[in-house]
Amino acid sequence: MALRFKVIEEVLTNPTITFTKYDTKITDIFGQNVFTLNIAREYLNEDAFKSLSGSIKQSKKIDRSVANQIANGLKAWALSKGVTHFTHWFQPLTGATAEKHDSFFTLKSDGTAIEEFDGAALIQQEPDASSFPSGGLRATFEARGYTAWDPSSPAFIMEIGHGKTLCIPTIFISYTGESLDYKAPLLKALESLNTAAVDVCNYFDKNVSKVNATLGWEQEYFLIDESLANARPDLVQCGRTVFGASPAKGQQLEDHYFGSIPERCYAFMRDFEYECYKLGIPLRTRHNEVAPAQFECAPIFEDVSIAVDHNALLMDIMERVSRRHKLKVLLHEKPFANINGSGKHNNWSLATDTGVNLLSPGKTPKTNLMFLTFFVNAIKSVHDYAELLRASIASAGNDHRLGANEAPPAIISVFVGKYLAKVLTDIENRVGDKFDEQDEAILKLDIHRSIPELMLDNTDRNRTSPFAFTGNKFEFRAVGSSANCSTPMTVLNAAMAETLRTFKTDVDSLIAKGEKKEIAIIQVLQKYIVDCKKVLFEGDGYSEDWHKEAEARGLPNIPTTPLALDAMVSDKAKKLFGSNNVYTHLELEARHEIELEKYIKKVQIEARVMGDLALNHILPSAVLYQNKLIDNINGLKGLGLKEESYKSQVEIVEKISNHVQIVYAKCTSMVDARKKANNIEDTREKAIMYCNEVKNAYFDEIRYHIDKLERLVGDEYWTLPKYRELLFLR
Numbered sequence: 001m002a003l004r005f006k007v008i009e010e011v012l013t014n015p016t017i018t019f020t021k022y023d024t025k026i027t028d029i030f031g032q033n034v035f036t037l038n039i040a041r042e043y044l045n046e047d048a049f050k051s052l053s054g055s056i057k058q059s060k061k062i063d064r065s066v067a068n069q070i071a072n073g074l075k076a077w078a079l080s081k082g083v084t085h086f087t088h089w090f091q092p093l094t095g096a097t098a099e100k101h102d103s104f105f106t107l108k109s110d111g112t113a114i115e116e117f118d119g120a121a122l123i124q125q126e127p128d129a130s131s132f133p134s135g136g137l138r139a140t141f142e143a144r145g146y147t148a149w150d151p152s153s154p155a156f157i158m159e160i161g162h163g164k165t166l167c168i169p170t171i172f173i174s175y176t177g178e179s180l181d182y183k184a185p186l187l188k189a190l191e192s193l194n195t196a197a198v199d200v201c202n203y204f205d206k207n208v209s210k211v212n213a214t215l216g217w218e219q220e221y222f223l224i225d226e227s228l229a230n231a232r233p234d235l236v237q238c239g240r241t242v243f244g245a246s247p248a249k250g251q252q253l254e255d256h257y258f259g260s261i262p263e264r265c266y267a268f269m270r271d272f273e274y275e276c277y278k279l280g281i282p283l284r285t286r287h288n289e290v291a292p293a294q295f296e297c298a299p300i301f302e303d304v305s306i307a308v309d310h311n312a313l314l315m316d317i318m319e320r321v322s323r324r325h326k327l328k329v330l331l332h333e334k335p336f337a338n339i340n341g342s343g344k345h346n347n348w349s350l351a352t353d354t355g356v357n358l359l360s361p362g363k364t365p366k367t368n369l370m371f372l373t374f375f376v377n378a379i380k381s382v383h384d385y386a387e388l389l390r391a392s393i394a395s396a397g398n399d400h401r402l403g404a405n406e407a408p409p410a411i412i413s414v415f416v417g418k419y420l421a422k423v424l425t426d427i428e429n430r431v432g433d434k435f436d437e438q439d440e441a442i443l444k445l446d447i448h449r450s451i452p453e454l455m456l457d458n459t460d461r462n463r464t465s466p467f468a469f470t471g472n473k474f475e476f477r478a479v480g481s482s483a484n485c486s487t488p489m490t491v492l493n494a495a496m497a498e499t500l501r502t503f504k505t506d507v508d509s510l511i512a513k514g515e516k517k518e519i520a521i522i523q524v525l526q527k528y529i530v531d532c533k534k535v536l537f538e539g540d541g542y543s544e545d546w547h548k549e550a551e552a553r554g555l556p557n558i559p560t561t562p563l564a565l566d567a568m569v570s571d572k573a574k575k576l577f578g579s580n581n582v583y584t585h586l587e588l589e590a591r592h593e594i595e596l597e598k599y600i601k602k603v604q605i606e607a608r609v610m611g612d613l614a615l616n617h618i619l620p621s622a623v624l625y626q627n628k629l630i631d632n633i634n635g636l637k638g639l640g641l642k643e644e645s646y647k648s649q650v651e652i653v654e655k656i657s658n659h660v661q662i663v664y665a666k667c668t669s670m671v672d673a674r675k676k677a678n679n680i681e682d683t684r685e686k687a688i689m690y691c692n693e694v695k696n697a698y699f700d701e702i703r704y705h706i707d708k709l710e711r712l713v714g715d716e717y718w719t720l721p722k723y724r725e726l727l728f729l730r
Helices: 003-013 037-043 046-058 064-080 119-123 183-201 226-230 233-238 263-278 304-324 369-384 386-392 396-401 418-429 486-512 517-535 544-553 561-569 571-579 585-638 643-678 683-712 723-728
Strands: 085-089 101-103 105-107 113-115 145-149 156-160 163-174 211-225 283-288 294-299 327-330 344-352 467-469 474-476
Touching (some): 003 226, 003 723, 037 064, 064 163, 119 145, 163 183, 183 369, 211 226, 226 327, 233 585, 263 304, 263 327, 369 386, 369 486, 369 517, 386 561, 386 571, 396 561, 418 517, 561 585, 561 683, 585 683, 643 683
Antiparallel strands (some): 156 163, 211 327, 344 474, 467 474
């Protein structure tokens, strides 16, 4: 029996693994494996607690003199929970998290065994940096790199099987001080934003002393049977299917969206949520997404730095827990063709230490000058740094998704809704120094007498917009599902910091000339609205008309990663990140190189997998079935039957032969194109070559003919699980 049919039989007979750990309220387990400030108060003396608390709440540096006390408190707490090892947990530029475990166990000089963890081990470690991407910052023989404790993100205990490890969130830098991770630049961008935002807030409220960026991510993913996934070499090695004919039923009935969650998937969700709750990840939402086998989860908003860590943890937990349920989580942006891909919508806002959401309108947004200030500055940030925001979400996986169903196009635009668009127009055209009062727009829907009157938000949603205002936050929808949130959040927060800093300079200049503060603010906002209104778009971002209009407006449209990444090393990028102390020029060049290399390698792997599947799986199956038909034709001929009796068989043989010849020829040519690309030394030119001469030139065409073969070849001869099985059997 072919592997495919053995796997299908296994799937159909697998029992659902039940999950029974919810024997208490979520609030009773939430954060039980996190060293929160409440826990810290129990294990630290007053000086150590104040130092740690000040670092978390006010970004103060930890006093090294109390580091040993904090380390001892952490060790005592961890040992009480059954922990044996600790690790510096960090996020290198591989796209995954990293950790090197050390035990608390050590021997004293007299041979006595003890558990030990001191301040030096807490604050800094030295993992081997030679094998992590550095973009030329470090030579292979230069191995030294440092992880440094990030107190803004609390330590936590990771449970894997029966083992427990104390994880200390850290940044990762080279021996010479350059950032080698996603987190360090983010923390720098957040600090720059805090300084700039507080200065602007003080125009309206002198009590504001800190502004935090907040993030609520929405993680989309596919969930399929593990055995079926393992029978697809492309899913194993690429995270997506490079071939696969669409099933008769896909998502056209729209019956999966928000539907009843399948029992097996539900058990998995409850299991990974349980693990997340113990780690303090505040998951709130779970539901079926639009495509079959696609789902989504989302947490409550948190400070950006913690939200980023929690998303990286979530992706790791989901993949690990799925194996317990014999399921496979697919985080690739486009694992299946012709149905929706997956994104990770980044819902972003700003909050003051006085409890104000700076992007939350009042009852009459037109009169809410502080809201309008931050609202307009956010729009201008997107306008001024659109290319950088596009670069921040560029990847080989996202290139398959951008512009497809449920994914915004590669044109960066801002949706604000008709009401707020009118507010901006009114401000732009305003004469004098007072606004007209206008009541909040209320839309009343008479749905049914038994349903209460509904008050709709002033802002409807636009699912085709890359950057949409959704009532009290902006939703950066173009981020890919497998991405680390740090990169888009670093760019967005740095851009906002720079825009706010310029805004304050412009306002202060007018005030110095004798204008009243409020009038000066309005005049600057008027100018900004005029300057950036071309980025505002309320329509369908998927339409061809928008592509033409965007070009007429002068908005960039960069559909592929190699070209999108150019923005990272532009003069504008160097100025932005340099002035905000986020990246040095050298670090930008290195990251540009790393992302290009990552793109090349992923396309190269996909091309190799396509060739392997085509030549070693698909074509042999097609030829085998073709021979079966030929035997049938010859048998019918031997009986003396007329040609009309086997005309259909001959036609199928001819079609199969045609597709086989084309697939073989295209795969051979693709190998030649890869060899040619591999001989190019310049990384950018090589990436463009892989994009244009390998991926764009061959992927879709080879897939077209193989998907045609799938429809022609007898089902029992097809060795790879089909879409109808991958998407609907679980």
